[in-house]
Amino acid sequence: MDEITQDKCRELRGMLAQAGYAVFFGGAGVSTDSGLVDFRSQKRGLYNRPSEYSASPEEMLTPKFYEENPEEFFDFYRTKLLNLAAPPNSVHYALAEMERAGVIKCVITQNADNLHQRAGSENVxxxxxxxxxxxxxxxxxxxxPEAVAxxxxxxxxxxxxxxxxxxxxxxxEVPDMKLAMAAIREINRSDLLIAGGTSLKVSSAPRLLDRYRGKLVIINDEPTPYDSRADLVINAGISEVFARIWP
Ligand SMILES: [Zn+2]
Known part of the structure; x- marks a missing residue:
């Protein structure tokens, strides 16, 4: 990690210490260190790899494909998406500890892998x-999940x-309204929002972020559409950054 990035990590530490209500908003990059697939990343994304299936991953994960080709859908789901053996990683554990210490109040995640809960986070x-x-x-x-796996x-x-x-x-599909509302409530309540390991290109990002007025920190190894709006952008792997901000 270069010196500028190290300085930015120090700055984030300071922001966390000052925050009244810090929320973490995470994406696939949080789970890649656990061996799970990152869908959208240019470098490692599943969509950018050749596929042995009849359709692209993006098509296979639509309600239409699920209805029309359930065998292939479940084969893909089990082989490429569901990975129950993958353990939580250092970022999941750090966030759980930060919640217990009162430093992070809530984790909002785009990942469906349950790893934050397994690491001990409660408000997910x-x-x-x-x-x-x-x-x-x-x-x-x-x-x-074993019933499917x-x-x-x-x-x-x-x-x-x-x-x-x-x-x-x-x-x-439209996100569950109750979950979306809960996420918006947490974000509107926060004065520090850390978006990590997400390209912020998912369809829910504008709804969650566009009216947010607090401090925004983005940790991602690729640029995001919200970089110009952020108070701090750290272009680095999320686990490297967390190793410097916690404990
Ligand atoms: Zn039944």
């Missing part, structure tokens, strides 16, 4: 869903035979 808003919440389309029963083909409810749908937001 999964705006794009959570792979641990799986619901039968027939009777509404809830199932653990450990079966061949399309996972079905043992009671009514309905398809068990993973609790993730598919492309083109």
């Amino acid at each position: 808003i999964d705006i794009h869903g959570n792979v641990y919440i799986n619901t039968c389309e027939g009777c509404g029963r809830r199932f653990p 450990d079966c061949p083909g399309v996972p079905r409810c043992g009671v009514c035979g309905g398809v068990i749908r993973p609790g993730i937001l598919l492309f083109g």
